[in-house]
Amino acid sequence: MPGPGRRWRQRGYSRRAVRFLEPTLLLLLHHDSGHGYTLIDGLEEYGLHEVDTSAVYRALRGMEDKGWVVSSWDEEQTQGPPRRVYSLTELGDEVLRWWIRDLDETRALIDHVLITYRRHMEEGEGEYHPRAASRAPAGSRT
Numbered sequence: 001m002p003g004p005g006r007r008w009r010q011r012g013y014s015r016r017a018v019r020f021l022e023p024t025l026l027l028l029l030h031h032d033s034g035h036g037y038t039l040i041d042g043l044e045e046y047g048l049h050e051v052d053t054s055a056v057y058r059a060l061r062g063m064e065d066k067g068w069v070v071s072s073w074d075e076e077q078t079q080g081p082p083r084r085v086y087s088l089t090e091l092g093d094e095v096l097r098w099w100i101r102d103l104d105e106t107r108a109l110i111d112h113v114l115i116t117y118r119r120h121m122e123e124g125e126g127e128y129h130p131r132a133a134s135r136a137p138a139g140s141r142t
Helices: 006-010 015-031 036-046 053-065 090-123 130-135
Strands: 069-074 083-088
Touching (some): 015 069, 036 053
């Protein structure tokens, strides 16, 4: 049975990309205002190179609707048609701080699960543990 994230994977997005797109865009805009393609290039540094360009622009529009970012047309700095420049708002800065706290809390939970699992695998007994599997009789399930 397909899981809830299957729709995103079918479109070529990973859960990581979907989960981290907004905070990463906010972080990039915290550094400096930027055009859409500049922001898309910046996403690569954070491992989000697989995100579709249209998804980035949808996220930027959504963040603008929420008041996290504002945009204006840059008619002077472009060769060709004007491009939209995105900037972080005060509310966007507040949301970024919330995201960072949430990510810190999530990392702590993930670290706890990983440490507990590894300790359990090193110290535990049973057929699903490496030491137990190496002692299993031939033909038994490992």
